[in-house]
Amino acid sequence: MKFWPQKRRNKIMLTILLVTLATLGGVFAYLEYSVYHETPTDTQVLNADGAKTALVIYHPGLTDYARNVTYTYAEALAEAGWRVEVTTPSPQAPTDIAKYQLLVLGWAIYDFGPAPTITSQIQRIGDLNEVNTTIIIMGGGLDPFNVKDQMNRIVEDANGNVIQTITSFRSQRNFSLLQEEAAKLAP
Numbered sequence: 001m002k003f004w005p006q007k008r009r010n011k012i013m014l015t016i017l018l019v020t021l022a023t024l025g026g027v028f029a030y031l032e033y034s035v036y037h038e039t040p041t042d043t044q045v046l047n048a049d050g051a052k053t054a055l056v057i058y059h060p061g062l063t064d065y066a067r068n069v070t071y072t073y074a075e076a077l078a079e080a081g082w083r084v085e086v087t088t089p090s091p092q093a094p095t096d097i098a099k100y101q102l103l104v105l106g107w108a109i110y111d112f113g114p115a116p117t118i119t120s121q122i123q124r125i126g127d128l129n130e131v132n133t134t135i136i137i138m139g140g141g142l143d144p145f146n147v148k149d150q151m152n153r154i155v156e157d158a159n160g161n162v163i164q165t166i167t168s169f170r171s172q173r174n175f176s177l178l179q180e181e182a183a184k185l186a187p
């Protein structure tokens, strides 16, 4: 015995499907917002009298992991003789790329790709003016869509010159690699 006529059943199934998709979309949008909303910070200057200036922009993430990784690299740059300006992506972050000889972009992966806050900042800057660029990718180790290639393409499309791409997955704890790579870039 059929409980509902076929037409009504189809309608109910379609309604359930649409409600499920809307709920999943809402959950995804909430997660995306909670991990990737902009957190404006003042620009912090390391080694103010450095020979050349590096602009380091990182997305802070949920814990202090992204900050620790980024500052490990930024402090090693300062140690090597750079003036280093560190900030997070937001409308108040510097956008005049002509003032910088090095750009560093760092974020933790939360959705298999580059952080939307970082790509928005690249759009705010506009033409990267062939600035040498280091990309620092952090994460738990799940990278099915090759984040490195995605980000390299975004930077190159904006006329940036990628000179280093460093991956720092939590399990690796490769802080010394970050220091070694920064030390290679004497100003």
Ligand SMILES: Cc1cc2nc3c(=O)[nH]c(=O)nc-3n(C[C@H](O)[C@H](O)[C@H](O)COP(=O)(O)O)c2cc1C
Binding pocket: 031, 035, 060, 061, 062, 063, 064, 065, 066, 108, 109, 110, 111, 112, 113, 138, 139, 140, 141, 142, 143, 170
């Ligand atoms: C919602 C969410 C999604 C994540 N997605 C990825 C991912 O796609 N790839 C990856 O390698 N790590 C992923 N991770 C792991 C984070 O990148 C990793 O924990 C990193 O250290 C982020 O720093 P946090 O602990 O401050 O959030 C994800 C973590 C969370 C909470």
